[in-house]
Amino acid sequence: MAQIKKIGVLTSGGDAPGMNAAVRAVVRTALARGMKVAGIKKGYQGLLNEEIIDMDSRSVSKILERGGTVLGTARSEEFMPDSGKKKGADICKKHGIEALIVIGGDGSYKGALGLSKHGINVIGIPATIDLDIACTEYTIGFDTAVNTAMEAIDKVKDTSASHERCSIIEVMGRHAGYIALWCGMTNGAEDILIPEDKDGFDVDKIAKNIIENRRKGKVHHIIIKAEGTEMDSTDLARKIEAATKIETRATVLGYIQRGGSPSAKDRYYASIMGAYAVDLLRQGKENRIVCYRQGNFIDMDIDEALAEPKKGIDAYQLEVARLLSAELA
Numbered sequence: 001m002a003q004i005k006k007i008g009v010l011t012s013g014g015d016a017p018g019m020n021a022a023v024r025a026v027v028r029t030a031l032a033r034g035m036k037v038a039g040i041k042k043g044y045q046g047l048l049n050e051e052i053i054d055m056d057s058r059s060v061s062k063i064l065e066r067g068g069t070v071l072g073t074a075r076s077e078e079f080m081p082d083s084g085k086k087k088g089a090d091i092c093k094k095h096g097i098e099a100l101i102v103i104g105g106d107g108s109y110k111g112a113l114g115l116s117k118h119g120i121n122v123i124g125i126p127a128t129i130d131l132d133i134a135c136t137e138y139t140i141g142f143d144t145a146v147n148t149a150m151e152a153i154d155k156v157k158d159t160s161a162s163h164e165r166c167s168i169i170e171v172m173g174r175h176a177g178y179i180a181l182w183c184g185m186t187n188g189a190e191d192i193l194i195p196e197d198k199d200g201f202d203v204d205k206i207a208k209n210i211i212e213n214r215r216k217g218k219v220h221h222i223i224i225k226a227e228g229t230e231m232d233s234t235d236l237a238r239k240i241e242a243a244t245k246i247e248t249r250a251t252v253l254g255y256i257q258r259g260g261s262p263s264a265k266d267r268y269y270a271s272i273m274g275a276y277a278v279d280l281l282r283q284g285k286e287n288r289i290v291c292y293r294q295g296n297f298i299d300m301d302i303d304e305a306l307a308e309p310k311k312g313i314d315a316y317q318l319e320v321a322r323l324l325s326a327e328l329a
Contacts, residue, residue, distance in 0.1 A: 003034065003035075003282075004035055004098045004099055004121075004281050004282070005035060005036060005096070005098065006035060006036040006037070006038060006095075006096045006097055006098055007026075007030055007035055007036075007037055007038070007097065007098065007099045007100065007101060007278070007281060008037075008038045008039075008040050008047075008052070008092060008095075008097040008099070008100045008101070009023055009026045009027065009037060009038070009039055009040065009055075009071070009100070009101045009103070010039075010040035010041075010043055010044070010046065010047065010071060010100070010101075010102060010103070011023065011043060011069040011071045011072070011073045011103045011104060011127070012043040012044055012073055012102055012103070012104035012107070012108035012111065013043070013073060013104040013105045013107050013108045013127075013128065014073070014105070014128060014129070014258060015067075015068045015069050015073055015141075015258055015259075016127045016128055016129050016139070016140055016141025016142075016144075016145070016258065017067050017068075017129075017140075017141045017144035017145065017258070017259070017260060017261070017262035017263070017266050018127065018140040018141050018144065018262040018263075018266030018267060018269070018270040019068070019069040019071075019103055019127050019140065019141070019270070020060075020063040020064065020066050020067075020068070020069060020070055020262075021063075021064050021140075021262060021266065021267045021270035021271050021274070022103050022125050022127065022140060022270040022271070022273055022274040023039070023060060023063070023069070023070065023071060023103065023274065024060035024063055024064055024271070024274065025270065025271040025272070025273070025274025025275045025278075026101050026103075026274040026275075026277060026278055027039075027055050027056075027057070027059060027060045028057055028060065029274065029275040029278040029279070030278045031056065031057060033278060033279070033282050035278070035281075035282075036054070037054070037055045037056075038052050038053065038054060038055065038095060038097055039052070039053045039054075039055040039059065039071055040052050040071065040100075041053065041071050041072050042071075042072040042073065042074040043072070043073045043074050043075075043076060043104075043108075044074075044076040044079040044084075044088060044111050045074045045075070045076035045078065045079065046071075046072065046074065047079070047088045047091055047092070048076065048078055048079060048084065048087055048088055048091065050091055050095075052091075052095055052097075064267060065261050065262070065267075066261070067144075067258075067259045067260045067261055067262065068258075068259065069103075073104075079111060082114065082117075085111065085114035085115055085117070085118060086118050088114075088115055088118075088120075089115050089118035089119055089120045090118075092115070092120050093119070093120075097120075098121065099120070099121040099122070099123065099281050100112070100115060100120055100121070100122050100123075101122075101123045101124075101125065101274075101277045101278070101281075102122055102123070102124050102125070103124075103125045103127045103140075103274075104124070104125075104127055104128070105126070105127065105128035105130070105132070105133060105139070106128075106132070106133055106306070108124065109124045109133075109289065109302060109305065109306055110306065112124055112302065113287075113302050113303070113306060116286075116287045116302065121281070121286045121287060122287055122302065123277040123280055123281060123285075123287075123288050123289075123290065123299075124288070124289040124290065124302060124305070125140070125270075125273045125274060125277055125290050126138070126139040126140060126273070126289070126290065126291070126292075127139060127140035127141055127270070128140075128141060128142075129141040129142055129144075129145035129172060129179065129257060129258055130142070130172065130173055130174070130175070130176045130178065130179070131176060131178040131179075132173075132175060132176035132178070132310065134305075134308035134309060134310050134311060135289055135291050135300055135304075135305040135306075135308045136289075136290075136291035136292050136293065137291075137292050137293055137294070138269060138292040140266055140269060140270045140273065141258070141262070141266060142178070142179075142266075143262075143263045143265040143266050144260060144261075144262045144263045144266045145172065145179060145257040145258065146179055146182045146183065146186075147263055148256060148257050148259075148260055149171045149172075149179060149183050149253055149257050150182075150183055150186050150187055152169075152253055152256065153169050153183055153187040153189075153222070153224070153253075154187065156169055156222075156251055157187065157220070157222055160220040160221075160222065160249075161219060161220045163220075163247065164219045164220055164246075164247075165220060165221075165246065165247040165248060165249060166210055166220065166221040166222075166223065166237075166240060166241075166244070166246050166247070166248040166249075167220070167221070167222055167223070167248070167249055167250075167251060168223045168225055168233050168236055168237050168240070168248065168249070168250045168251070169183075169189075169222065169223065169224055169225065169250075169251050169253065170225045170226070170227055170233045170250065170251065170252040170253060171183055171224060171225070171226060171227065171253055171257065172226075172227055172253070172254070172255075172257050172258070173194070173195070173226040173227055173228055174195075174227055174228040175195060175228050176195070176196075176226075176228070176310075177192075177194025177195055177196050177197070177226040177228070177313055178313070179226065179257070180192055180193065180194045180224050180225065180226035181194060181313060181317065181318060181321060183224050184224040184321050184325070185317075185320070185321040185324070187222065187224065188222070188324070188325055189222040189223060189224040189321075189325055190209065190210075190213060190218075190221050190222055190223065190325050191206055191209065191221075191222075191223040191224070191325075192223075192224050192225075192318070192321055192322065193223065193224070193225040193226060193229045194226045194228075194229065194313060194318075195226055195228040195229055195230075196312050196313045197313065197318065201229055201230060201231070203231075203236070203239050203240065203243065204243070206223065206240060207239075207240055207243035207244050209221075210240065210244050210246060211244055211246075214244075214246065221246075223236075227252075233250040233251075233252060234250045236250065237249060237250040269292065272297055273290045273292075273297065276290050276297050276299070277290050280299055285299065287301065287302045287303075288300065288301065288302060289301075289302050289305040291305070
């Protein structure tokens with residue numbers, strides 16, 4: 001088995017807290033295993049632009065606690081067609097990059113798969129705050145994003161109670177409601193609106209719930225809404241206020257959920273996954289995705305990983321979240 005002499009690493013798609021921990025682990029593990037490391041800036045677009053730098057141990061010093069990604073990330077229309085992927089593969093070969101570690105989500109994996117078809121060995125590391133990659137039970141950035149949102153919602157709850165109003169708080173999650181579900185549970189929300197639960201989005205039902213809770217003495221009402229649900233949060237607030245005659249305000253947390261210093265869990269998992277990715281290459285494995293399942297770090301073939309169907313929200317967990325928020329008095 002020929003030893004790989006040089007690998008590349010890039011971060012792609014939306015940034016996620018813990019990406020830097022993964023980059024650090026990739027670089028330092030590779031160096032310890034006798035490999036050179038090329039850092040590719042600004043994702044696949046940076047690859048096409050040949051924004052490629054040599055990295056050493058000092059390159060990743062003091063980045064463990066930093067949010068975002070020191071390598072940067074960007075969308076790339078140019079990379080999407082097969083011609084773009086072939087160009088990326090040719091550039092890797094030009095720079096002596098024998099294998100590429102891609103840190104990102106499903107879209108990033110699809111790009112990596114395209115590179116593999118043109119002779120570049122790729123290893124994917126799951127990093128997205130949405131927790132929406134089917135092949136893994138954990139994605140880097142989710143824990144930090146949930147804790148950031150939870151702390152912000154606690155603050156909104158304080159002012160909501162002071163003004164005896166209804167508050168709609170929109171969290172991230174275009175196609176996945178995991179952040180909304182976790183925040184709904186941990187913040188004690190009265191209603192949780194997620195894209196996976198079409199039946200839960202009933203304005204009349206929500207309004208009746210608010211009125212009934214007010215009758216029982218509940219002075220404020222919290223609705224956690226994933227951004228991917230069907231109605232604009234401000235429009236929903238207007239509809240609820242019209243139906244209940246109770247002051248209703250919408251708060252969109254937005255990109256604060258992607259930023260900030262990563263939690264211990266995100267730093268730890270990212271570090272293990274980064275080292276694991278390098279060691280897969282050292283073992284001679286090709287075109288794999290690093291996953292976390294049932295308490296273990298494992299790897300899967302990239303084609304199989306991308307073919308896995310989305311599991312969706314666990315119905316029992318959603319039921320418990322709603323049960324615990326009910327005013328039964």
